[in-house]
Every structure is written in C-alpha cells, then in structure tokens.
Amino acid sequence: MKKSGKLRALLALALAPLATAQDDEAFTLSPFTVEATQGYTATSTISGTGLNTPLANVPMSINVITSDFLDDSNIGDFERALDYNSSITQTTRQGGNNARPSTFSIRGFRNRNNLIDGVSAGTFFPSQMIDRIEVVKGPNTLYGQSDPGGLINVITKTPQAQEGGRVTFKAGEHGWIQGQADVTVRAMDDKLGLRILTDYKELDGWYALDGSTSKFLGMSGDYDLTENSDFTFLVSGNEIQQIPTQRSTFGFEERMTDLNGDGDFDDTVRQIKEARARYNNSFVPKNFTTMTQDNFHNLEQDYLSLGYRLNANENNTLQYKYNFYETDSEVNFRAFNTFRASDGRSDANYSTQRSRARDEVHTLNDIIRFNTGEAKHQLLLGYRKSESTSYSGGTWRLRATRANEAAILDDLEAQTGKTLRRFLFKDEVLAGARVWEDRSLSQAVLRANGIRTNNIDRSFQDVDTIYATDNIYLMEDRLNILLGVRNVDIQQHTIALGGAPRGSTVDVSDTSFQFGAVYRINPTVSAFVNIADAFEPNTATNPDTGDFFTPQMSDAIEVGVKFVDLYDGRLSGSVALFNIQKANVVRNDFNPVTFTTDQAITSDESEGIELELFANPIDNWDMTFAYSLIDGRVVGAISPELEGLRLEGATPHRLTFFNSYTISEGSMEGLRFGGGIVWAKGPIQQFGTPKNALVAEDGYTTVDLFARYPTEIGGRQVTFGVNIDNANNAFFARSRGAFSSPRTVLFSVSTDL
Numbered sequence: 001m002k003k004s005g006k007l008r009a010l011l012a013l014a015l016a017p018l019a020t021a022q023d024d025e026a027f028t029l030s031p032f033t034v035e036a037t038q039g040y041t042a043t044s045t046i047s048g049t050g051l052n053t054p055l056a057n058v059p060m061s062i063n064v065i066t067s068d069f070l071d072d073s074n075i076g077d078f079e080r081a082l083d084y085n086s087s088i089t090q091t092t093r094q095g096g097n098n099a100r101p102s103t104f105s106i107r108g109f110r111n112r113n114n115l116i117d118g119v120s121a122g123t124f125f126p127s128q129m130i131d132r133i134e135v136v137k138g139p140n141t142l143y144g145q146s147d148p149g150g151l152i153n154v155i156t157k158t159p160q161a162q163e164g165g166r167v168t169f170k171a172g173e174h175g176w177i178q179g180q181a182d183v184t185v186r187a188m189d190d191k192l193g194l195r196i197l198t199d200y201k202e203l204d205g206w207y208a209l210d211g212s213t214s215k216f217l218g219m220s221g222d223y224d225l226t227e228n229s230d231f232t233f234l235v236s237g238n239e240i241q242q243i244p245t246q247r248s249t250f251g252f253e254e255r256m257t258d259l260n261g262d263g264d265f266d267d268t269v270r271q272i273k274e275a276r277a278r279y280n281n282s283f284v285p286k287n288f289t290t291m292t293q294d295n296f297h298n299l300e301q302d303y304l305s306l307g308y309r310l311n312a313n314e315n316n317t318l319q320y321k322y323n324f325y326e327t328d329s330e331v332n333f334r335a336f337n338t339f340r341a342s343d344g345r346s347d348a349n350y351s352t353q354r355s356r357a358r359d360e361v362h363t364l365n366d367i368i369r370f371n372t373g374e375a376k377h378q379l380l381l382g383y384r385k386s387e388s389t390s391y392s393g394g395t396w397r398l399r400a401t402r403a404n405e406a407a408i409l410d411d412l413e414a415q416t417g418k419t420l421r422r423f424l425f426k427d428e429v430l431a432g433a434r435v436w437e438d439r440s441l442s443q444a445v446l447r448a449n450g451i452r453t454n455n456i457d458r459s460f461q462d463v464d465t466i467y468a469t470d471n472i473y474l475m476e477d478r479l480n481i482l483l484g485v486r487n488v489d490i491q492q493h494t495i496a497l498g499g500a501p502r503g504s505t506v507d508v509s510d511t512s513f514q515f516g517a518v519y520r521i522n523p524t525v526s527a528f529v530n531i532a533d534a535f536e537p538n539t540a541t542n543p544d545t546g547d548f549f550t551p552q553m554s555d556a557i558e559v560g561v562k563f564v565d566l567y568d569g570r571l572s573g574s575v576a577l578f579n580i581q582k583a584n585v586v587r588n589d590f591n592p593v594t595f596t597t598d599q600a601i602t603s604d605e606s607e608g609i610e611l612e613l614f615a616n617p618i619d620n621w622d623m624t625f626a627y628s629l630i631d632g633r634v635v636g637a638i639s640p641e642l643e644g645l646r647l648e649g650a651t652p653h654r655l656t657f658f659n660s661y662t663i664s665e666g667s668m669e670g671l672r673f674g675g676g677i678v679w680a681k682g683p684i685q686q687f688g689t690p691k692n693a694l695v696a697e698d699g700y701t702t703v704d705l706f707a708r709y710p711t712e713i714g715g716r717q718v719t720f721g722v723n724i725d726n727a728n729n730a731f732f733a734r735s736r737g738a739f740s741s742p743r744t745v746l747f748s749v750s751t752d753l
C-alpha cells in the first residue's frame with residue numbers, strides 16, 4: 001500500500017478495522033484518492049464507481065493518463081494531453097469565443113461532460129493543476145446526465161506528503177518562454193497541507209500575426225479537522241491574452257465537384273451543391289492569418305472547490321463538495337471564412353463578442369459498506385444540484401456583403417481613417433497579400449456601430465440528479481456486479497434582451513439504468529460487460545420558435561477483457577467491443593456563408609473495438625499502445641439522404657504508441673528518453689451536418705520526442721529536458737477550423753527546492 005499523504009494515511013487508519021475485518025483487497029486501497037503511479041501504467045481508478053477501485057474491478061473501459069506520462073510528453077494544454085488515448089478526437093477549436101472547454105468525440109459521440117475530481121459541469125479546467133486524467137469509456141449512471149461515448153475526469157494535484165517543491169523554466173521555438181513553480185507547505189502539526197502552483201507563459205506563435213500570454217495561480221489544500229473528518233479546497237485563476245488565430249485563420253474553400261459523376265456541376269447531391277462543394281482550405285500558406293493588430297481574445301477563468309468529508313463510522317462516509325466556475329471571454333476578430341468557387345472571393349466579417357458563463361454545483365455523497373449474506377456491498381448514494389448560467393454579452397458584426405453593413409463600413413473608414421478590407425480573393429492570397437498588416441475595427445467602434453446578431457440576454461440550466469450505485473462483490477470477490485440508477489431533472493430557460501422570456505421553459509426528467517459485471521477468470525484476467533441507457537437534454541433551440549428540441553436518448557453496450565500484470569507484471573491492458581445507439585440527435589452547425597444554422601435531426605449508431613496496452617518489456621522500458629476502430633454513422637433521419645453520414649470526430653482508425661527508456665547505470669545514469677507516434681486514418685468529419693460533409697481530415701501521422709537528464713549541481717537536484725513536438729512537422733486539421741501546431745523544440749530545466 002503506497003500512501004503519499006497524511007490524509008491518505010489517516011483515512012487508511014480510519015478504515016483499517018474494516019479492511020482487517022473483511023480481509024478484502026478491494027477495501028484496503030485508500031478509498032477517496034487514487035494511488036500515486038510510477039510510469040505510464042495505472043492500476044486503480046476513482047472514476048466509474050466514485051471510489052478508488054482496482055481497474056480490473058470496474059466493469060467498464062477506463063484509460064488513465066498518468067502524471068509521469070504528462071510530464072514526459074510535456075504537453076502543456078488539455079487538448080493535446082488526450083492525443084495518445086484511443087477513440088477520442090478533439091471537435092472544437094480553442095482561441096475562439098468558447099467559454100467552455102473543448103469538446104471531444106469519444107467513441108463517435110460528442111462529449112459534453114468534462115469533470116474535475118468527479119464533478120461535472122464547469123466552464124474551465126485549471127490545466128496547470130492536472131495530476132492525471134481518467135477517460136471513462138462508455139456510459140455510466142454516476143456522473144449527471146451522461147454522454148454515451150464516455151467522459152473525461154481530471155484529477156487535480158493535492159498537497160504532497162513532504163514540504164518542498166520545484167521550479168521549472170522552459171524556452172523554445174516560436175518565442176516560447178515559461179516559468180512554473182510548484183510548492184507544498186505543511187503546517188499545524190502536519191494537519192494543514194497547501195500546494196501552490198504558478199505558471200507564466202509567453203508564446204509568439206507561428207502565424208504571421210500571433211501570440212499569447214497566460215498567467216495562472218492556483219492553490220489546493222487539505223486540513224484535518226478531526227480524526228475522522230477533513231476539509232479540502234482548490235482555488236485557481238487564469239488569465240489569457242492572445243491573438244484569436246484559430247478563429248477563421250485557415251478557413252474553408254468551395255471547389256466545383258461533380259459529385260454524381262454526370263459530367264456537370266449543376267446537381268445537389270446529399271444536400272451539397274456541386275458548384276459550391278465546401279472543403280478544408282488547401283491553398284493558403286500555413287502561417288496565413290486574417291487577424292490584425294486590432295484583434296484580440298481575452299479570457300479570465302476562475303475555479304473554486306470546497307470539500308468536506310466525514311467518516312461517520314467505519315462503514316459510512318459522507319462527502320460534500322461545492323464547485324464554482326466562471327469564465328469571462330471577449331473576442332474581437334476579422335474573418336474571411338470561405339472562398340467561393342465561382343470567383344475565388346471571400347467576404348470580410350468584422351465581429352466582436354463577449355460572453356460569460358458561470359456554474360455552481362453542490363454534491364452530497366454517502367458511501368455505505370455492508371454485507372448481505374456472502375455479498376459485500378459498496379453503496380454510493382448521491383445528490384447533485386448544478387446551476388449554470390450563460391450570459392451573452394452580445395455579438396456585433398459588420399459584413400461587406402450586406403449593403404446596409406457595407407454602408408456603415410464606409411462611414412467608419414471615414415471616421416477612423418482606417419482602410420477596411422471588404423473582400424479577399426484567392427489570387428491575392430496566392431500572390432502573397434499580407435492581410436495581417438491591415439487594420440480592423442476596435443471593440444468599442446464595433447459595439448457602437450455594428451449589427452447585434454443575437455438577442456439573448458442569458459440562459460439558465462438547472463440540473464438535479466439523484467443517483468445510486470451499488471458495487472457488489474460475490475463469489476469470494478471473483479465476481480462483482482455494478483447496479484446503477486440515476487434520475488435527472490433538467491430545467492432550462494432563456495431570457496431575451498429586455499428581460500422577456502425567449503422560447504419555452506424546458507422541464508424534463510428521466511431515469512437511466514446501468515448494469516455492469518466483472519468476472520475475474522484468474523488473478524490476471526477478467527471479463528466484463530457494461531449496459532446503460534442515458535438521457536440528455538438538447539441545448540439547441542429551434543431557430544423558428546426558440547423552443548428547445550426534445551431530449552436525446554441513448555443505449556450502449558460494451559463487452560471486454562482486462563488483464564493486469566501478465567508475464568510477471570510486464571503487460572496490462574484491456575480490449576473492448578462497443579455499440580452505442582442514440583436517437584433524436586440535433587446536428588447544429590453554424591454556416592458562416594449564409595450566416596444561418598444548418599440543422600438536421602438524426603438517429604446515430606457507433607460501434608467499434610478499442611485496445612489499450614501498457615507494457616514494461618524489460619526493466620526501465622515503459623510503453624503504452626492504443627488502437628481504436630470506430631464505425632460511426634447516421635442510421636436514421638427524416639431525410640433519407642442523411643443516412644450513412646459519418647459522425648463528427650469519429651476517427652475510423654487511430655493507433656498510438658509512446659515509450660520511454662531510462663539508463664540505470666554508468667555515466668549517463670538517470671537519462672530518460674523516448675517519444676511517441678500518433679497515426680490517425682480518416683476520413684474524420686469536422687462537422688455534423690450533411691452540407692459540410694466534405695470538410696474532413698483524411699488522416700495524419702505525428703511523431704513526438706523527449707529526453708530528461710537529472711543531475712546534481714551544487715548539491716541541488718537539477719533536471720534538464722528537451723521535447724520535440726510534431727518532429728515530422730505534420731499539418732492537419734485537429735478539429736473543426738483548427739489546425740496542428742508545427743514542429744516545436746522546447747528546452748526545460750527544473751530544480752527541486
């Protein structure tokens with residue numbers, strides 16, 4: 001039993017009588033925190049059951065991205081941290097006006113549930129506080145309204161057992177300068193632990209006009225109130241100022257395409273007009289941007305969590321948690337989004353937006369252990385109340401194609417003395433036009449003169465969830481059954497500018513069920529099955545009526561095998577087969593050409609296979625391997641031509657490998673080096689609607705490399721590092737309208753305090 005904190009030791013002590021009484025491995029782990037893991041292989045998880053449980057005992061696929069892996073891959077942002085996972089693909093870009101974190105496609109379905117320490121909702125991930133990431137594949141009834149493909153649970157850093165810390169300095173290509181500090185302080189006879197993290201980062205970026213500065217401060221703490229209770233907290237704030245380069249920097253183009261092969265371009269095939277078939281852009285230079293010195297994106301993000309835990313007695317633990325998130329986003333950009341096939345022209349859109357989002361979540365869990373005959377139960381009863389508010393600070397725009405808006409642009413040119421580009425032609429781009437040297441409009445001028453395009457003031461979503469999960473151990477712990485039930489009640493309403501209600505108020509509720517089973521065939525191999533249904537309200541509204549669409553319903557099944565410590569502990573992993581069906585899916589894509597929303601309502605199905613391996617073939621050689629095959633398609637729709645449309649983000653084949661080797665003796669003792677490869681085979685759809693079906697990524701291969709060398713300088717432990725991200729300089733669409741970063745060499749040096 002590895003215990004890395006006073007808190008864990010205390011809890012272990014509190015639960016020791018139980019462990020002794022039941023002599024059961026499943027109960028001897030620290031129940032509320034996951035074990036610190038060496039290397040890339042994790043053995044236990046807190047996701048799935050809400051309690052720290054060996055991975056082999058959880059009847060669902062859970063992939064753990066360990067802190068050692070995150071350290072080595074030196075991946076600074078949350079999106080890229082998931083690159084080496086199976087069946088997961090980023091679906092939205094960053095740097096736009098999204099107040100909420102990126103969404104991903106997991107097993108072919110868009111995931112809206114990102115969790116921090118098991119609590120859903122939330123506008124902001126303090127990515128600097130991420131200790132490890134657990135990706136729970138498939139549906140479950142534990143975490144609020146669940147997406148059937150799975151969810152991402154981020155486990156945050158907690159105070160370390162010993163005082164001390166580490167400072168790190170990084171510098172690299174594209175003007176990358178970064179300083180980080182991570183310090184743990186212990187006080188009050190070790191009852192209080194505080195961990196403080198700071199992170200300052202500057203990046204010049206790689207587009208012709210680019211750059212970002214971010215400042216982060218975070219603190220997590222735990223305090224032992226009594227022998228049987230403790231208080232935990234996490235508070236953090238993040239500020240980002242950047243050029244919104246991912247906002248229509250690369251964009252799209254139309255190409256005349258004879259889709260039905262009849263020799264002309266006059267037809268409409270599966271809703272696509274042949275004369276205006278839309279694709280990812282292929283002709284603009286990679287560093288091209290339509291942003292100007294007048295454009296910006298400012299983001300402020302705050303997160304707070306407060307937790308209280310009471311071991312009422314040896315078989316009963318109460319947990320309460322409060323979470324607060326707030327994100328404030330302001331963006332001012334100029335976009336030329338889509339070049340027309342007919343004349344190669346793209347129209348300017350001068351736009352500014354402000355938005356704010358706030359979530360408050362209260363969670364109360366009671367964990368009860370009891371026996372009925374031979375069966376041992378771990379019962380988790382919970383109630384969660386979440387309140388989300390989105391404030392629309394307004395979107396104002398001026399477009400060159402609208403006569404009235406063009407007239408305003410004329411006036412503003414006269415007033416401001418700026419020349420405001422109205423159109424951009426493909427020929428100009430090819431001739432090397434430096435459009436980033438243009439001027440754009442300031443936020444104040446756009447707000448005062450532009451056309452306000454949305455009339456929403458704010459929208460609210462209240463979710464009440466009651467859930468129960470019983471983890472039952474049978475047959476001398478060879479079999480465990482997971483039974484879950486959850487009732488969700490969701491209320492949504494929207495207020496228009498001026499305070500009047502907009503659209504109807506939604507109040508929907510539904511109960512979902514989960515059945516899971518794991519049978520341990522022998523100490524190293526187990527077989528599992530997981531069946532669950534799920535319910536999810538549609539947050540999209542019908543633009544004609546303002547009403548919310550009726551909820552989405554899904555059914556999912558997975559079967560698989562897990563293996564732990566095969567070949568004397570050298571191989572662990574899992575294989576899973578899954579099938580997910582979802583009805584009433586609203587596909588809603590904003591169309592930047594028509595400035596309307598393309599929409600379709602479909603029934604979708606995704607099935608596939610997923611393989612995850614963690615291996616140590618010889619001492620000091622650590623590797624991970626993941627493969628997923630997904631066939632995700634529309635299987636039913638009002639319009640039959642939608643059938644067969646591939647699901648957004650569903651990557652047909654994805655194979656990843658990452659490894660590291662540590663030299664254990666000789667003059668280079670301690671040197672660790674390695675890297676990884678990600679191979680994705682498309683087509684990967686970037687949109688959900690048929691009109692954009694040709695906007696797809698064909699596939700890509702990227703290679704990352706790293707090395708670390710620890711040494712002693714003046715009696716101080718110092719580690720030098722280098723990372724080469726995207727060493728082969730691959731260029732590909734990471735998600736809708738967002739492209740990969742080029743090769744980046746980054747050096748780091750860190751020292752223990």
Ligand SMILES: [Ca+2]
Binds near residue numbers: 267
């Ligand atoms: Ca044709």
